[in-house]
Amino acid sequence: MFVNILVINPNSSQKVSDNLKDILVAPPLTKFEFYTAPSHGPEEITPDLSTISGEIALEDILQRDLISKYDGFLICCYSDHPLVHSLAKHTKKPIMGIMQATLLYALSSASKSFILTSVNEWEPVLDKGIIDFVGSDTFPSKRFAKTKGLDVTVLGLSDPKEYAKIENRVIQVLEEYKDSNIDCVLLGCAGMAGLDDKLAASFPHIKFIDSVKVGVELLGALIRFQK
Incomplete structure (x- = not known):
């Protein structure tokens, strides 16, 4: 069974996304694609910026209809990030935060x-x-x-x-x-x-x-x- 996962970096740092691409090796029958939040989002997420980063990423993901293109979503901010919960309101597909x-x-x-x-x-x-x-x-x-x-x-x-x-x-x-x-x-x-x-x-x-x-x-x- 083939699995297509969107690896979501909810900050705007391409450096963080590039590092994820470099270290992740897809298991058999699994494909990764990588998402970086828009440039007007925070480059580095602090506790105070978690909400705004989630709002910006969610709006962009919905506008680009990315939910329909993937089987599951990994939210790559180590916290109880708001995007884990807000994205789940729009799909029944599996969503997981790295924490x-x-x-x-x-x-x-x-x-x-x-x-x-x-x-x-x-x-x-x-x-x-x-x-x-x-x-x-x-x-x-x-x-x-x-x-x-x-x-x-x-x-x-x-x-x-x-x-x-x-x-x-x-x-x-x-x-x-x-x-x-x-x-x-x-x-x-x-x-x-x-x-x-x-x-x-x-x-x-x-x-x-x-x-x-x-x-x-x-x-x-x-x-x-x-x-």
Whole structure:
């Protein structure tokens, strides 16, 4: 069964979309096409810009009738992004956010995880996203540790010059969580796509989960199941 997935970058940075194209390998009988939000949308999404980025992307997607052309949609902003919910009002086709994909993965294993994201501003937002996703009143500390930021901008995450800073920050966080039995790190930003292999080489005792890679795998399975 052939599956056609639209990989949606809801910010206007072509650099982020190009990095997704470079690192994603389509499974058999699967085709990816890539969408970048219009240039008048935010180039980098912060918590305050999530709503406007979702509105701009949705309007453009509807105007271009992209919903009719694909079997499913992956929203590549690591958050409970509004586009996940607003797009679902216009189609019954499967839609998945990359944050939700990593949380599904984490909950399906016996690992204890935490989200590693771009900047500290996202930490409380993503922790709340975990609480909402599992349907709890409090943070599920048996399965997750609190989110940590790298203090690296989205557009800098794929820059090889920033890797030493990223690696040093991971060392700090893992030391902070050394008594927490952490063995899995969820890479909490679409701009971190492709960093899983580099980090796994630096920290071989930890699983690093690329949110975009796991997202397309789970979304493809949902599409096939629904069909």
